[in-house]
Amino acid sequence: MAQFLGIIKLLVLFQFALIFIFVLAMYFTRGYFHYRAGKTKKLADEIAQRLSACLSEEQELPAKKLREYIKAIDVVLMVLKTMETHHRHEAAFQRFTIYLSHNLLQPAARNLYNSRNWLKRYYAAICLSYGFEKSDEDRLSQLVRDNTLLVSINAASTGIRYQNPIVINQLITSFAKGRHLQQSFFAQISEVSNYDVADIIITRLQIEMEPYTKLFCYRLLKQIPYTRLLDCAIDDLLFDLVDLRIGIIEYLTEVQDERKNQILYDLAFVPQWEVRAAVAKSLARIHNPRSMDILSILLTDPQWWVRVNSATSLYAQGEAGIDILKAQSPENDKFAYETAQRILLSGNRK
Template sequence: MLDIFSVVKTVAIGQFLLVILLLLFAFGIKMFTYYRAAYLNALKQSIRRLMKHGIEQPADFDLKSIMRYKKHTDILIQMIHQFDVAPVGENWMHLRVTLMDLILIPTARVMAQSRQWYKRYLACLAFQLSSHKIDTNLIVRLINDPVPLVAMNAAIFAVNAYSQEMIDALIDTFSQGRRVQQSLYAQIISSAHSTIIPLVKNRLSREQDPFIKAFCYRTLTYLPSDFDVVTTVDAEIDFNLVTTVYADLNAENVDLKVAVLYYLYHFDPRASGKVLVSHLNDAHWEVRAKSAKLLGELGDALYAFELDKCLKDPEWWVRMNAAEALGALGEEGMLILKNQTPDGDQYAYDAAMRVLLTKN
């Protein structure tokens, strides 16, 4: 029979050795992190010195000295960002163009097709620093990347390119997502300067697919509504867009119709009131619910009577949105809610009570 003390002794020794191994592993990780940080810091300092030398003495700058760092794309991108915001003089712009043309962009084009997502991500960051016209097919491939971080950064570059071709590619790609995703993608596109508005409008005025059109409307709602149209081409686009908007208000596609209502409310809230009222009787309950919600955001007591009728709508969401809208219209709206009784209409009474309880 095995001695119990021998078993305990063996287990104790095993545990002790395991603890020692864990400590050695932790120490090894710490040392690796320390030396890695020191190595990267020395690398950054070396690249920074070479760049400063290229700025201060451009005639003596040896491009080969920095070419050997082309594998460290992340550090080069970081250094370019730092020099862009530093007061380094006109020579920096000449050096920057050289670095982008001969090192960063050629490397980024190769990395954009890598199997490693981090390299594709760095390629997107490099493209964002460049004023080059990058191949649309390459950018579209990155926009469709399965890694969200890569796709988002590729989209940022495409938006800032201010190109109809790029905007069309973005719209084609992003309009395929779900509605929540589309709202996020629309915000990415709208993060660009308002000069992309004519590009989005142009695509909208000639588009036939209802889901792509809905995405275009959502994108426009995130862009400034007071953008001045100054060119003949843009004026023609706006004229065509008016025709498109009124046609889309009568579309059968619910997503498209809701997107148009939000766009009209964003573009001219006051003028959209009559359109919203007319859609309180729409065949689709979602359109009725959104119309009631937007009328409440207008805050005009003029629409209280119409919203009162929506309290009796057979759809719960329409009743609730109408009740919340009335609660936002001030005393007149609150009075309508307080006048609801269970004997008059149980549905209207329940919706009114839910809102009144939140107001107290």
Template structure:
């Protein structure tokens, strides 16, 4: 009888505790939903208040600005950054003047130092748009942290603040950090393409063969010319991967002798890129080299050689017909016909 009573008591208390916990959880969910609705209403109110004023600034007016209330700060910064993302020139600078009048630069630096992760991301974005030089020393440490999103946003902001200084500091970082997608790297460095090219030209001779391909791919993504002297070591490397990466970045004629030598390379992927490079920088006399590649055992080599012949400067359609008439290899003839047909489409 006593054991049965104890069991019932335990069951009653367990049920009571479970009910109380369920009610508390339900209450917390309600509180969270109420708080979310309240934040949404505040955000909507802030946007409704500030959007017309920011639009006035965008079209060149000088709006009378009220004080930026504490509860409006995050919605305002989101709205301001969103508008900045689609603006250039005078309109963007007008928004910057509004932000500085409201003390947004100081607010963003404070958020960058002490805010939560999402606030720091927003602050870095805002400071980049503002080109805030005072934030440079705060942004630099963020460039090396493991959080890719935060570090890349900080890097983007640094480039906006000072392209030349950022190129000197960031280019070696971008070469080192394989976890940063090349598309993101190119997008960030686009505004500093000229200074980055100078840094890469200094950096390439010092890099190991493991780092060279990424550095060369960065130059290719930015479409910046590298001097032949900087590319020479990579073009003469024993590593086909390095040579291929270097050939993809050749867009200036001062590397032409190295490119001509590589037309006969034992690796077919090198021959492919050598043919493409000759199509970009080759001279009329290189038609003979490309014609010889039309008989290469590899299909891709033949295809790129035919394309390069079509693109070769100073080589007319009549010259191409003359090349075609000289061909005796059936595969070479078929490939040139295919590429010429593609051009006619």
């Protein structure tokens, strides 16, 4: 019995020792992070003061400081982001960021882009967003292929911003198969106000044979939006892939060329109901009697989505389309009538 009580006592003492060690570890961990935070803040203040002085006096950083700051690039990027909010549109600041890009940010990116640590690769992508040399194209392309979403999206955005064919072709290859299709990326595409990026995409589209890569290219062209009719779009409709056909139809909605109308009309009665539904939706923006005739037929389609899209597009046609919806009768086609009533009711609520 005494031996058993001794064992219990040892276990209790052992538990108390573990609790004490755990509390002590928490205390030291908290102290360590507090120390690190204080050290980081002190470094950030020093870097901010140094960069602000160089900016205001238009001076360069000493070589020793450049070497030091490369090792603290995360803090430099944080300070630079804060400075951007105050000086973004100043010519002196723009010159200063070009100087920093060449002498600090690009060297840091070249050290970090191949790191096993995803956060360091992210810093490399952000550094290159301020500018890069032709010799950095392969590094940036590697970052586009990165398995970490945050890294690849930022690298892709940089390629788009600088309209770099090598990087843009890499992002098309990497993203085409459904990888990283994020709204932030498409928003970046749509911010480009000229056709330079579109020309790169079209060049790739004209030589590309893989259908899902073609689909991705058409999605990008729609997002820009590219408003010219491409001859290759007609040829690509021959691919037996529903997703590609829908992607081309969505691209055609942005095209400002009346030749697209007949292309859409020819697709209105294909066997794939998904394609018919996409055509029905696209005809909302083509206001003419031929569109309304086709939409009237598609309103009787056996597929629910085709009927709904047709009714919605007829409503968008204005008074003439609304009259077609009102003319539907349950005796002639119960489903067409119910769909028309649903759209008329939802339209009246707006």
